[in-house]
Amino acid sequence: MARVLVGVKRVIDYAVKIRVKPDKSGVVTEGVKHSMNPFDEIAVEEAVKMKEKKLATEVVAVSCGPSQAQETLRTALAMGADRAIHVEVPAGDYETLQPIHISKILAKIAQDEKVDIVILGKQAIDDDSNQTAQMTAGVLDWPQATFASKVEKKDSELHVTREIDGGLENIKVKLPAVLSADLRLNEPRYATLPNIMKAKKKPLKKVTPKDLGVDISPRIQVISVEDPPVRQAGSIVPDVDTLVSKLKEKGHC
Amino acid sequence: MRRATSNLCANLWHSSSFRPANYSSHAALTKDRYKVQRGKYASLTDKDVRVFEEIVGKTRILTDDADVEAYNVDWLRSVRGFSKCVLKPKTTEEVSAILKYCNERVLAVCPQGGNTGLAGGSNPVFDEVVISTSLMNNILEFDSLSGVLSCQAGCVLEQLETFLLEQGHMMPLDLGAKGSCQIGGNVSTNAGGLRLVRYGSLHGNVLGIEAVLANGEIVNCMSKMKKDNTGYHLKHLFIGSEGTLGFVTKVAIQCPVNPKSINVALLGLESYDKVLEILKTSRRDLGEILSSCEMMDLDALKVVEENLKLRIPIKECPFYILIETSGSNSNHDEEKLALFLENALDKKVVLDGTQASEPSRIKQIFELRERIAEALLMDGFLYTYDFSLKPVDFYSIVPALREHLKNLPNVLRVNGFGHFGDGNLHLNVTSKEYSKEILNTIEPFVYEWVSKVGGSVSAEHGIGFKKTGAVKFSKTPQAIKLMQQMKGVMDPNGILNPYKVLPL
Ligand SMILES: Cc1cc2nc3c(=O)[nH]c(=O)nc-3n(C[C@H](O)[C@H](O)[C@H](O)COP(=O)(O)OP(=O)(O)OC[C@H]3O[C@@H](n4cnc5c(N)ncnc54)[C@H](O)[C@@H]3O)c2cc1C
Ligand SMILES: Cc1cc2nc3c(=O)[nH]c(=O)nc-3n(C[C@H](O)[C@H](O)[C@H](O)COP(=O)(O)OP(=O)(O)OC[C@H]3O[C@@H](n4cnc5c(N)ncnc54)[C@H](O)[C@@H]3O)c2cc1C
Numbered sequence: 001m002a003r004v005l006v007g008v009k010r011v012i013d014y015a016v017k018i019r020v021k022p023d024k025s026g027v028v029t030e031g032v033k034h035s036m037n038p039f040d041e042i043a044v045e046e047a048v049k050m051k052e053k054k055l056a057t058e059v060v061a062v063s064c065g066p067s068q069a070q071e072t073l074r075t076a077l078a079m080g081a082d083r084a085i086h087v088e089v090p091a092g093d094y095e096t097l098q099p100i101h102i103s104k105i106l107a108k109i110a111q112d113e114k115v116d117i118v119i120l121g122k123q124a125i126d127d128d129s130n131q132t133a134q135m136t137a138g139v140l141d142w143p144q145a146t147f148a149s150k151v152e153k154k155d156s157e158l159h160v161t162r163e164i165d166g167g168l169e170n171i172k173v174k175l176p177a178v179l180s181a182d183l184r185l186n187e188p189r190y191a192t193l194p195n196i197m198k199a200k201k202k203p204l205k206k207v208t209p210k211d212l213g214v215d216i217s218p219r220i221q222v223i224s225v226e227d228p229p230v231r232q233a234g235s236i237v238p239d240v241d242t243l244v245s246k247l248k249e250k251g252h253c
Numbered sequence: 254m255r256r257a258t259s260n261l262c263a264n265l266w267h268s269s270s271f272r273p274a275n276y277s278s279h280a281a282l283t284k285d286r287y288k289v290q291r292g293k294y295a296s297l298t299d300k301d302v303r304v305f306e307e308i309v310g311k312t313r314i315l316t317d318d319a320d321v322e323a324y325n326v327d328w329l330r331s332v333r334g335f336s337k338c339v340l341k342p343k344t345t346e347e348v349s350a351i352l353k354y355c356n357e358r359v360l361a362v363c364p365q366g367g368n369t370g371l372a373g374g375s376n377p378v379f380d381e382v383v384i385s386t387s388l389m390n391n392i393l394e395f396d397s398l399s400g401v402l403s404c405q406a407g408c409v410l411e412q413l414e415t416f417l418l419e420q421g422h423m424m425p426l427d428l429g430a431k432g433s434c435q436i437g438g439n440v441s442t443n444a445g446g447l448r449l450v451r452y453g454s455l456h457g458n459v460l461g462i463e464a465v466l467a468n469g470e471i472v473n474c475m476s477k478m479k480k481d482n483t484g485y486h487l488k489h490l491f492i493g494s495e496g497t498l499g500f501v502t503k504v505a506i507q508c509p510v511n512p513k514s515i516n517v518a519l520l521g522l523e524s525y526d527k528v529l530e531i532l533k534t535s536r537r538d539l540g541e542i543l544s545s546c547e548m549m550d551l552d553a554l555k556v557v558e559e560n561l562k563l564r565i566p567i568k569e570c571p572f573y574i575l576i577e578t579s580g581s582n583s584n585h586d587e588e589k590l591a592l593f594l595e596n597a598l599d600k601k602v603v604l605d606g607t608q609a610s611e612p613s614r615i616k617q618i619f620e621l622r623e624r625i626a627e628a629l630l631m632d633g634f635l636y637t638y639d640f641s642l643k644p645v646d647f648y649s650i651v652p653a654l655r656e657h658l659k660n661l662p663n664v665l666r667v668n669g670f671g672h673f674g675d676g677n678l679h680l681n682v683t684s685k686e687y688s689k690e691i692l693n694t695i696e697p698f699v700y701e702w703v704s705k706v707g708g709s710v711s712a713e714h715g716i717g718f719k720k721t722g723a724v725k726f727s728k729t730p731q732a733i734k735l736m737q738q739m740k741g742v743m744d745p746n747g748i749l750n751p752y753k754v755l756p757l
Contacts, residue, residue: 015612031513035611190566190614193518193594193606 001057002116002153002175004047006081007106008040008063010072011126024224026095036072039121041079041188042181046151047119048080049186055153056117058082062109064102066091070204077199078191084204085109089216096218101209103135108212110140115176117158122147122180133180143173146180280326280333281687283378283718287332291379292751294361297337301360305340305382308350313388315339324383327376328369328430329635331687332718334377336363341388345463345471345502351384352500352748353469361751364496366438367409369430371626371637372717374495375438378752386437389502392416401460401477403505406437422508425452429623437501443493445713447623450674451544451579452509455492461505462488467744477505490739495715496750498743512544512579514586517615518594520606521570525648527602528572532644532673534602535576538593542586545577546674547622550651553629553670553681557621560628565621567605574673575622583610625670625679632665632683636695639671640678641709647678650702654680657698663688677712700726716754724756 012018012027013035019028036044050056061076063069064087073084087105089097110118118140123130137144145151149168150161162169163182191199209216237243283289305314315321316338325334342348355362363381377383386407393403400422404413410431414424426439428446438444440462443455452458461475474488491499522528528548535543551571557563580586587610597603609615629635642650651669658664663684671678680699684691700710704726711720711727724733737755740747
């Protein structure tokens with residue numbers, strides 16, 4: 001039986017239009033609706049499923065960020081996590097928090113909490129870094145099974161199907177291990193009302209990176225954040241011949 | 254990696270501009286299916302087409318059968334006309350010139366917006382010339398202080414909503430067909446929809462209308478003032494008259510400020526009594542933040558699961574209620590909603606439920622309600638009714654109709670859903686193909702039922718072509734006579750959308 005740690009990140013909801021701040025220092029987050037990173041929902045679902053199948057004893061959810069990260073943790077608890085750890089990072093510091101910092105934090109918690117499996121989303125839809133699971137495994141020196149689309153536990157091993165370019169790869173990893181969840185791993189559940197109520201009473205512990213001995217001083221400097229170039233307006237051509245010649249002109253056929 | 258992210262979004266983002274892909278019944282011609290007589294109108298000649306070409310130019314007239322086809326058939330595929338000509342004016346003056354000519358020639362016309370109407374009003378019955386507003390899609394003005402938007406009739410509802418969101422406002426109406434329906438069509442059908450419970454009907458929200466009369470005269474009532482008591486309120490004649498009294502070309506509409514905080518809850522209930530209890534408690538405990546109160550029975554929700562593969566996120570219950578709150582302070586709203594939900598759970602009024610404040614989740618939950626009509630249509634043929642009923646009578650007609658139809662083996666489903674907060678039930682029956690026997694068993698049974706309990710046989714979808722025989726179940730002969738007299742004054746040649754609204 002295993003203890004599972006899942007990472008959940010609060011990101012701008014994907015149905016919200018992203019706006020760049022006028023001073024180009026980042027994107028506007030204030031007054032903007034956030035939700036749990038969709039790949040992290042998949043990670044939570046997988047962990048909760050493991051618990052339901054009696055493959056795991058406990059599911060612990062972690063989120064790093066300012067106080068609003070607790071909303072995301074409550075969602076994880078309502079989905080079925082047993083307890084939560086909020087790693088408090090003030091909004092100012094959070095802007096330069098990078099996967100390297102998060103992976104050190106997660107690695108430390110994984111050791112402190114004596115977990116056997118860490119499940120993270122394969123990437124967060126805001127930064128699209130796709131690094132945290134890999135680096136967490138690196139810091140811990142544990143095996144990793146990234147882009148998982150199927151996970152089965154057999155004795156002290158996990159059989160994992162990975163989504164790779166052009167197909168699927170089946171691998172075995174020994175526990176303890178780090179997984180990252182891909183889109184097709186499962187369909188995350190909705191938190192139901194009775195569970196939302198119960199989640200309010202589940203334990204949520206607060207720690208700081210300092211408590212964990214992790215230095216979060218910035219490794220990068222954001223120089224400028226810009227909108228992608230605006231798509232050029234289309235034009236209507238009178239007939240197929242003109243279309244074909246225009247496409248040829250631009251080297252499309 | 255990137256591809257997976259965009260897949261995710263594509264899967265979860267439903268484009269509301271849709272047309273169901275699989276339908277088995279190819280609609281028969283209206284004139285044959287419903288046995289109507291053509292009125293004494295002129296028939297389209299080559300000369301007429303040349304005149305139209307002069308008015309709108311060669312590129313904005315469709316005469317090819319394949320091009321005209323889509324305009325002849327309704328969204329439900331229940332009526333089919335055989336018009337030979339579709340005109341796409343861009344300006345009020347063009348509409349005026351078209352109507353003036355048609356009136357002189359006594360050529361019948363059919364105004365068409367997004368063609369999402371559910372009563373067969375937007376399609377020709379015979380060979381009426383279709384006048385489509387699709388290219389009249391300019392937003393004219395938005396006053397951010399008064400919140401008044403003015404635009405041309407052909408603006409798609411979703412286009413207006415997107416524009417307004419940028420300005421911090423929103424449309425006072427929202428409906429499942431928003432990706433296709435146009436404001437001119439909405440006004441002409443007096444569309445209700447999901448927000449009416451909070452923001453009221455278009456008779457209140459539409460401040461001004463510009464319309465063209467049958468003889469081509471332009472009536473400019475484009476007031477942008479909330480209050481305007483100068484003389485008779487002519488704009489109300491165009492709201493809900495389904496293109497039979499005039500052609501709407503411009504609309505001024507008041508648009509509320511976009512609420513900062515929106516929450517949605519989907520609740521499962523074990524009986525209709527509990528549904529009534531939720532109606533009472535939601536009004537009492539959510540009060541001014543309640544902005545939608547929709548109901549669906551299990552059978553209606555099952556349709557989106559079976560035909561569209563959407564997931565029902567909570568356990569199976571006989572009834573579901575979808576509640577939306579909108580307000581200006583999320584802490585205030587969430588506290589209110591949480592208390593309301595806790596009470597409902599404690600008192601066992603609600604069996605199960607889920608709640609969301611994230612836009613992506615809200616969208617997914619609303620889809621369950623908004624896509625029922627689309628899903629029902631995928632069964633093959635849909636007989637759909639739109640009634641206003643008192644809360645006590647709201648649901649009893651569904652089991653009664655189910656019982657009434659039980660000996661007809663071709664009936665696939667009988668279910669009910671609707672804008673519960675407004676007492677507006679959508680009653681539905683489906684079969685693989687159109688069946689006259691089923692239709693004749695449903696009607697007039699359902700109309701008589703509704704009339705007996707003092708309801709309305711058309712709450713928000715209008716009368717169109719298909720329900721003209723039902724008007725008498727909700728209006729007295731005197732009222733109908735006055736309607737006919739008004740039609741006579743405004744359209745003496747009867748060229749505007751004939752065979753619609755008034756009893757034939
Ligand atoms: C102190 C004061 C304050 C006011 N404040 C406001 C205000 O805040 N907002 C506002 O809108 N108005 C205001 N008004 C004016 C307002 O129009 C009237 O007070 C009220 O609406 C008219 O009602 P009434 O019964 O007195 O009608 P009357 O004055 O008797 O009649 C008004 C008109 O309606 C007709 N009429 C009356 N009854 C009928 C009927 N049953 N069928 C057909 N026609 C009928 C009459 O022939 C007449 O043309 C105010 C007036 C006063 C004196
Ligand atoms: C999935 C779905 C969900 C729906 N949900 C709702 C709902 O919640 N509430 C509701 O009330 N309705 C609903 N409807 C029906 C609703 O009436 C229409 O969707 C909409 O209001 C019609 O707009 P349209 O532009 O498609 O008009 P059309 O269908 O093109 O036309 C409707 C009628 O108006 C006339 N008309 C159109 N434009 C003009 C004009 N410029 N001047 C004069 N006459 C004109 C037509 O001749 C016709 O009689 C729904 C329909 C669908 C398919």
